[in-house]
Amino acid sequence: MSAYAGIVLLDLxxxxxxxxxxAGMGVARTLRAQLLHAGLALVTGWALVGTAASxxxxxxxAASVWQILLVAATFVxxxxxxxxxxxxxxxxxxxxxxxxxxxxxVAGAAVLVVYLEALFWxxxxxxxxxxxxxxxxxxxxxxxxxxxxxDTSGGGFTSFANxxxxxxxxxxxxxxxxxxxxxxxxxxxxxxxxxxxxxFGALAVLLARxxxxxxxxxxxxxxxxxxxxxxxxxxxxADEPLSMLVALAGVCAALWxxxxxxxxxxxxxxxxxxxxxxxxxGLLYALLIAMLLALVARGRxxxxxxxxxxxxxxxxxxxxxxxSANDIPVNAAYDPADLLRPRYLADRSDRLWTALAxxxxxxxxxxxxxxxLPLALVLAVAVVRVRPRLTAFVVGTVAIGLAGNLAVYWxxxxxxxxxxxxTADRTSATLAVFCAAxxxxxxxxALRPRRMSAG
Amino acid sequence: xxxxxxxxxxxxxxxxxxxxxxGIAAVCVVVAVVAWRTPQALxxxxxxxxGLSELPAAQREFLGARSADLDTRLFVEARRRIALDETYAxxxxxxxxxxxxxxxxxxxxxxxxxxxxxxxxxxxxxADWILSFGGDLDGLGVPLAQRIAVAPGVELARVARR
Numbered sequence: 001m002s003a004y005a006g007i008v009l010l011d012l013x014x015x016x017x018x019x020x021x022x023a024g025m026g027v028a029r030t031l032r033a034q035l036l037h038a039g040l041a042l043v044t045g046w047a048l049v050g051t052a053a054s055x056x057x058x059x060x061x062a063a064s065v066w067q068i069l070l071v072a073a074t075f076v077x078x079x080x081x082x083x084x085x086x087x088x089x090x091x092x093x094x095x096x097x098x099x100x101x102x103x104x105x106v107a108g109a110a111v112l113v114v115y116l117e118a119l120f121w122x123x124x125x126x127x128x129x130x131x132x133x134x135x136x137x138x139x140x141x142x143x144x145x146x147x148x149x150x151d152t153s154g155g156g157f158t159s160f161a162n163x164x165x166x167x168x169x170x171x172x173x174x175x176x177x178x179x180x181x182x183x184x185x186x187x188x189x190x191x192x193x194x195x196x197x198x199x200f201g202a203l204a205v206l207l208a209r210x211x212x213x214x215x216x217x218x219x220x221x222x223x224x225x226x227x228x229x230x231x232x233x234x235x236x237x238a239d240e241p242l243s244m245l246v247a248l249a250g251v252c253a254a255l256w257x258x259x260x261x262x263x264x265x266x267x268x269x270x271x272x273x274x275x276x277x278x279x280x281x282g283l284l285y286a287l288l289i290a291m292l293l294a295l296v297a298r299g300r301x302x303x304x305x306x307x308x309x310x311x312x313x314x315x316x317x318x319x320x321x322x323x324s325a326n327d328i329p330v331n332a333a334y335d336p337a338d339l340l341r342p343r344y345l346a347d348r349s350d351r352l353w354t355a356l357a358x359x360x361x362x363x364x365x366x367x368x369x370x371x372x373l374p375l376a377l378v379l380a381v382a383v384v385r386v387r388p389r390l391t392a393f394v395v396g397t398v399a400i401g402l403a404g405n406l407a408v409y410w411x412x413x414x415x416x417x418x419x420x421x422x423t424a425d426r427t428s429a430t431l432a433v434f435c436a437a438x439x440x441x442x443x444x445x446a447l448r449p450r451r452m453s454a455g
Numbered sequence: 456x457x458x459x460x461x462x463x464x465x466x467x468x469x470x471x472x473x474x475x476x477x478g479i480a481a482v483c484v485v486v487a488v489v490a491w492r493t494p495q496a497l498x499x500x501x502x503x504x505x506g507l508s509e510l511p512a513a514q515r516e517f518l519g520a521r522s523a524d525l526d527t528r529l530f531v532e533a534r535r536r537i538a539l540d541e542t543y544a545x546x547x548x549x550x551x552x553x554x555x556x557x558x559x560x561x562x563x564x565x566x567x568x569x570x571x572x573x574x575x576x577x578x579x580x581x582a583d584w585i586l587s588f589g590g591d592l593d594g595l596g597v598p599l600a601q602r603i604a605v606a607p608g609v610e611l612a613r614v615a616r617r
Contacts, residue, residue, distance in 0.1 A: 094464070101465070104486070111493050118500040125507035129518035135564035139571060146572035155542070155574025160567065183571075186515065212464045218485050225492045230500065370488055375481055382477030439481065446478030447464050 003180035003187045010179035017075045018045030024079030025263045026088045039201015047274035053171040054277045058318045062148040093208040101214035108217030123189035128236035136160035141173035152326050164330050166319050168277035169238040189234030196233045199244045211444040219440035228368030238279045239426040243433035245275040246285045250434045257389045269311050276312040286312035296392040338411040351416045355409035362424040369432035376435035379442035387445045401431045523561035524554045529605050530569045542574045544582035546590030551608035562588045585612045
């Protein structure tokens with residue numbers, strides 16, 4: 001079996017798990033609905049299986065092929081049993097209007113498809129070449145396969161840089177190696193491309209609940225065309241899946257604010273748990289989204305944001321216990337506890353000014369993110385009277401996310417200029433992709449006739 | 456979703472509120488950026504794909520090393536000679552001219568990436584092999600059974616077992 005056939009098999013496992021979960025939640029139970037939700041199913045299955053693989057590794061297992069197939073079968077069985085109890089509530093998607101709007105939808109979708117096809121050929125011949133990819137993300141993944149799990153001896157999983165980072169990204173890369181039948185890094189860009197296609201399919205079917213086709217497809221094309229996003233796809237940097245997971249979770253959370261559909265917030269929970277296990281920043285984004293939902297959804301079921309926060313915190317506990325049990329040092333680049341030391345902060349105030357002067361430019365860089373962030377902010381402010389909760393959620397996410405980035409550069413012990421120049425183009429990805437993902441939702445709310453209830 | 460009935464959304468309307476004006480402007484911006492950006496983006500991606508496809512597969516694996524201006528012959532030789540269950544250490548020094556400040560810092564992590572499952576150890580005396588990138592092998596005080604010059608200042612050495 002060729003390595004690429006193994007990759008396809010792995011993605012079929014992800015797809016089967018995700019499709020069963022969506023059926024179990026009552027989101028998609030007919031063949032047509034399953035086809036429409038295939039992208040969402042793929043990403044959901046990947047997030048769930050990746051989370052399970054992380055847990056297996058933390059428990060001392062190898063996350064081998066048979067273990068993953070057993071986990072996948074358990075997920076599918078459980079989801080199908082749930083389907084017998086949970087009533088079907090299929091999402092109603094907005095169709096396309098006649099006239100020039102149809103042409104806008106077709107043209108936008110065509111640009112997206114053609115660009116993704118071009119990205120496929122780039123992925124087919126690419127190899128991950130970013131410093132962080134080959135210096136620790138991929139060696140960690142290789143070591144899982146070669147040494148049968150999280151090996152803490154010399155040359156093993158914990159001997160690489162950032163050894164305290166959670167294991168989701170190496171875990172899913174190791175699954176690609178295992179299903180490919182050999183440790184071959186050249187298959188990874190294609191696997192990441194498949195997930196990127198799933199990401200666009202997921203965004204499309206989620207946003208189509210409230211965004212018309214003529215607005216949806218050009219907006220997704222805009223997201224795909226962002227040079228920073230193109231650079232991330234296939235890079236094997238954790239910022240790539242982190243930006244996708246936070247964007248999907250953010251869109252689900254925004255839809256919950258507008259529609260009060262518990263099923264989308266359940267999906268947000270899955271994505272945020274996966275993000276938490278991807279990178280240390282993932283937990284911060286999970287708590288940020290939960291906190292903002294709690295603030296803007298006052299008077300509405302606070303149990304929902306509380307559950308989101310609790311799920312993410314609980315998900316990271318086994319990893320923290322594992323780090324402690326194995327005496328793994330925490331990341332030396334920065335310690336969030338330093339934010340509580342006024343004198344330390346005052347002594348380093350020059351770093352804050354440097355960060356304030358240099359970092360925001362990365363978030364609004366045309367060369368990386370086109371117009372994503374300014375467009376989302378302008379639209380969020382524009383809909384403040386009709387969708388105040390949505391405005392507060394989007395503006396809050398951007399403001400606190402940016403402030404969090406600045407805080408890291410402020411308290412870090414790394415040389416500030418070097419630290420910003422080597423990381424800000426990637427750390428800006430999460431907010432930029434989130435902004436690009438909510439642009440069509442915000443634009444649709446701005447254009448919606450005003451007889452609708454406020455969200 | 457059933458409790459929401461979104462109405463038809465169209466660019467056409469009798470009245471234009473500030474929110475609606477912003478929405479229309481956003482649509483125009485999205486369409487304009489996509490139309491303006493697509494040709495160049497497609498050319499860029501196709502050009503990169505073409506450039507990569509013309510490289511031999513073995514060379515593509517070294518793209519990361521090349522971005523740090525590493526001499527990749529050291530790693531090829533090490534992979535050829537070091538057995539999968541043997542260990543190695545990396546020493547660097549001024550014995551090689553480098554064009555980037557990060558080049559010497561990249562040797563050990565790239566070796567870890569490329570040479571797995573061979574394990575890297577920080578202590579040369581505890582290793583089976585030593586990869587030297589401009590390092591002073593004589594000054595290590597480690598008995599060597601074999602020295603293989605890969606390039607000027609770049610050596611692979613087998614540690615003598617007592």
